[in-house]
Amino acid sequence: MTVNLTKGQQVSLTKTDGRPLTLIRMGLGWQATPRQGFLARFMPPRDIDLDASAVLFSGAHFIDVVYFDHLLSDDGAVEHSGDDRTGGTGAGGDDESIRVNLLRVSPHVDQIVFVVNSFSGETFEAIENAHCRLVDDATGQELARYTLAADGPHTAQIMAKVARRGDMWHLVAIGQAENGRTFEDLLPAVARHV
Template sequence: MTVNLDKGQKISLSKSGGGELSVVRMGLGWQAAARKGFLAKLMAREIDLDASAVLFAGQEPVDVVFFQHLISDDGSVRHTGDNLVGGAGQGGDDEVIYVDLQRVPAHIDQIVFTVNSFTGQTFAEVQNAFCRLVDESTGQELARYTLTGGGQYTAQIMAKVRRAGGGWEMAAIGEPAAGRTFQDLMPAIASHL
């Protein structure tokens, strides 16, 4: 059963039948919003959203996984590659980051997931954008955070997973931000650690 997350909501990442999740998939999907008018359609550009995962030890970023660094230094987090245009309305994941929770080094206590518009369009130009967490062993969608309302910002601090009581929990952050890369978002991320 999927939990639709609201901004600030947290869920445990323990399996409902007991035990801990081992590998989770953070999927990002989107498509360009339909443009109105003949000129707007002619001037339309593809929208390149990028998913990133920043690994933290306390307040310090120690690694990042994004389209130019696809695997964390320890190998526990892996990005499948850059999608430059998003979906065509199929609703699937356009970019994926896998996190092997059991392999994440003990000193890493939080992983923050971000989305940014590398091409600079605002989220007002994006539709059907979502971030979701899937139990990779079963394919079950555990949680979904939907970007709603568009907006005049170019990035979003989507969610984080953090160690909690010997396991992991996910929190939906949903904080709009400005920036084309994860580096641009680091000051905004700091307030959510």
């Protein structure tokens, strides 16, 4: 059963039998809003390049990042699917995804923050059906979904984080609108959530 996340909501990353999840996937999907006006039907659909990134922390210290130009974390536990420069899947599926093997995450990494930014510079007002979703990658079952708000002229959003508490991982929906074309632009804002 999918949980529709709200800002600040937490979900324990356990299976229905109480065992911890081991393989998760954070998926990102989006579509460009249709062009408006008389000439819109003669123009090709708009391409919007959103980028998903996973930023790894130990406490408040930045450790590593996985994004379109660094597809695998140094410990091999976090892997990016690759860059999708157009989007278009939207509410149905994922355009970019990041897989996390929770058993292989370095012991000193206690938080992984997922961010999305508009590399092409369009604001979220030009995007519709944008979501991030958490999937049990071993079974394909969607566990949680967070709809990315398109309620302002921001170019990025800090979506969610997975945080380790002892031996257990939890998902926390953040949903903070920000501005930035790259994950580097977002690091000061991300640091406020770790």
